[in-house]
Amino acid sequence: ACLAISVEDVEGDYATEETITNPATGQEETRKIMNMDKLMDRSVRTMIKREEQGKEFGVIVVAEGLAEYLPHSYLEGIPRDDHGHIAISQINLCQILTKHLSAAYETATGKTRKINGLQLGYESRCTQPTAFDVMLGSQLGVGAFRALVEEGLDGVMVSVKNQFDLRYVPFEELVDPENLVTVVRYIKTNSDFHKLARYLEQDID
Incomplete structure (x- = not known):
């Protein structure tokens, strides 16, 4: 992939916060979210760099878990399960990101590009x-x-x-005994495995 973004990357410049009112409690809560402007900027710069190299193609991979880190405005009306988690299957993350990336690219370059989005499902298990x-x-x-x-x-x-x-x-x-939800094991940030994606993706500097 020319660029790979995972949940573990929602740190530093890629992270920001927003304050929302919890509809269940009426209390204000602050949550960490993905900085969409930074994500779009990095993606557009990747596209432009590849164009300069004569490569009118590329692949950007985004983990579906990032749906949990979308701004609240993107998630209104999306159902959640009994544990409060977003029903990711109800979010067309691919369509959301493709729409914003197309707009960001046009703003940055004054040109339009066809961006094809694909949200992998069971077909990825059929190889x-x-x-x-x-x-x-x-x-x-x-x-x-x-x-x-x-x-x-x-x-x-x-x-x-x-x-x-x-x-x-x-x-x-x-399993977490408090909510009976499987404990998520994230990739350790800055581990060799995590750095692998950085070494393989498109260099934009």
């Missing part, structure tokens, strides 16, 4: 598995059998570590 996928799936499947038959375990998630060594994680470590 042929790689060798790694087959090995991982096989080990997890066998691991489930071994957890039940050999270890007599229950209430665990089968996982792997190192060289596909099996690991059985109790549900108690995976």
Whole structure:
């Protein structure tokens, strides 16, 4: 991808705050949101840089979890689940970002560009598995059998570590006891894995 933006990137220039009134409590709340102007600016600069290099094409990847960080005005009328989370399937994040990016590009350059948005769904799960996928799936499947038959375990998630060594994680470590929602594990900011996206994306400097 020429540019990849994830939830972990909602920091620094990409982050801002807004104060809203919670409709359920009537109380004012301050929440962190994505700085849409900064996101659009970075995206447009990526497009322009590629044009200068003779590349009239590119891919910008945006994590669907960023829908939670859209300004409140973007989320009005969107239903939420019992835990207060946005029903992401009800948000056409792709359409929202494509519309704003088209406008931002025209403002910056005085030109128009066709921007095709694609919100990946089940089609992303229909590609042929790689060798790694087959090995991982096989080990997890066998691991489930071994957890039940050999270890007599229950209430665990089968996982792997190192060289596909099996690991059985109790549900108690995976679920927040206060709201019974799975604890989200974010990529560590500035870790080598997180930096990988920065090294692979389009350099605009």
